[in-house]
Amino acid sequence: MVATAIDNAALFDVLSSLADNKHLLGRRYAYWSNGAPSLEAAVAAAAMVQDELGHARTLYPLLEQFAQGQADPQQLDPMTRDTRYRVAALDHEFAGWPDLIAANFLLDTALTTFFAAAQNSSYEPLHARAPKVLQEERLHFMNAEGWVARLANAGGAVRAHLVAALAPWWKESLCWFGPDDDPAMRRLYNDGVIDVTPDTLRSRFLAAVMPVLNRVGLEEPVEQDAQGEWRLTHALPWAQWDATTRRLG
Amino acid sequence: MKTAAKQSAATPRRAALNETRVWQVYARQKYDEPLHEIGNIVADDVELAKVYARSIYDEFPWIEMTLIPRDSIVTVIAS
Numbered sequence: 001m002v003a004t005a006i007d008n009a010a011l012f013d014v015l016s017s018l019a020d021n022k023h024l025l026g027r028r029y030a031y032w033s034n035g036a037p038s039l040e041a042a043v044a045a046a047a048m049v050q051d052e053l054g055h056a057r058t059l060y061p062l063l064e065q066f067a068q069g070q071a072d073p074q075q076l077d078p079m080t081r082d083t084r085y086r087v088a089a090l091d092h093e094f095a096g097w098p099d100l101i102a103a104n105f106l107l108d109t110a111l112t113t114f115f116a117a118a119q120n121s122s123y124e125p126l127h128a129r130a131p132k133v134l135q136e137e138r139l140h141f142m143n144a145e146g147w148v149a150r151l152a153n154a155g156g157a158v159r160a161h162l163v164a165a166l167a168p169w170w171k172e173s174l175c176w177f178g179p180d181d182d183p184a185m186r187r188l189y190n191d192g193v194i195d196v197t198p199d200t201l202r203s204r205f206l207a208a209v210m211p212v213l214n215r216v217g218l219e220e221p222v223e224q225d226a227q228g229e230w231r232l233t234h235a236l237p238w239a240q241w242d243a244t245t246r247r248l249g
Numbered sequence: 250m251k252t253a254a255k256q257s258a259a260t261p262r263r264a265a266l267n268e269t270r271v272w273q274v275y276a277r278q279k280y281d282e283p284l285h286e287i288g289n290i291v292a293d294d295v296e297l298a299k300v301y302a303r304s305i306y307d308e309f310p311w312i313e314m315t316l317i318p319r320d321s322i323v324t325v326i327a328s
Contacts, residue, residue, distance in 0.1 A: 146297035
């Protein structure tokens with residue numbers, strides 16, 4: 001008996017974005033596994049490669065369950081996909097180690113924020129995968145946190161390179177959650193797939209990254225309100241953001 | 250994104266990133282065996298040291314792993 005296909009474009013698009021971003025993160029990390037500043041950093045990067053590719057491998061098969069996926073089977077295999085649901089900053093190889101760290105610190109943490117909101121998901125495949133993803137992402141964040149501090153505290157050109165590397169990932173990561181009225185994320189929230197709205201996801205993300213940036217003296221256009229919630233003090237470039245592929249430009 | 254720190258004198262990137270602090274790694278697979286040295290890693294930051302130890306020494310399902318900075322080890326009898 002053939003299972004009935006799920007007709008849910010919102011969930012399909014977000015799962016596609018999660019899968020594509022993790023697949024490309026793994027591939028981009030892999031390139032720099034050989035060019036890391038130290039042997040230890042290279043091994044840690046290689047471990048992250050395995051984790052990210054593994055996460056992507058558990059997400060792509062879910063797309064087959066959707067009517068949107070069955071309409072174009074070629075898009076279900078990462079090796080034959082030509083749709084790009086990844087953030088634009090992943091379109092090219094990292095220019096240097098600080099770029100890897102910026103992606104690790106910002107985009108990876110943004111995706112982890114989503115999985116944390118899906119721990120009690122009404123969509124069983126996400127509910128089942130979230131604990132393992134979150135467990136593995138703990139080391140990823142520790143790696144990013146340590147390297148952001150090292151690069152920032154090194155000063156001079158090294159610090160400047162980090163600052164320049166963080167900028168594009170900052171906007172992409174914040175935009176990935178969508179505006180607070182983003183139809184896809186709102187539907188996921190209303191259906192119980194995730195437990196909070198886009199603005200709260202963004203606030204949780206900022207709560208994770210801002211203490212690290214503050215410790216090394218990197219200023220951001222954000223502030224904490226009376227309840228301790230982090231909020232942006234600048235507008236995001238929504239006019240340049242594609243709500244289906246969840247990317248800028 | 251703005252920086253709050255002063256610009257220090259230019260430093261070669263590799264030299265600025267070289268890590269020098271050595272940590273001895275101890276671990277055990279079972280509760281009835283003692284912690285024993287399994288190797289070492291180099292990291293100047295304790296959080297990165299934890300990441301590196303977990304990433305490099307992942308060949309066994311350790312139940313406990315500990316890091317000790319080599320520079321904190323006190324020799325009582327030198328070999």
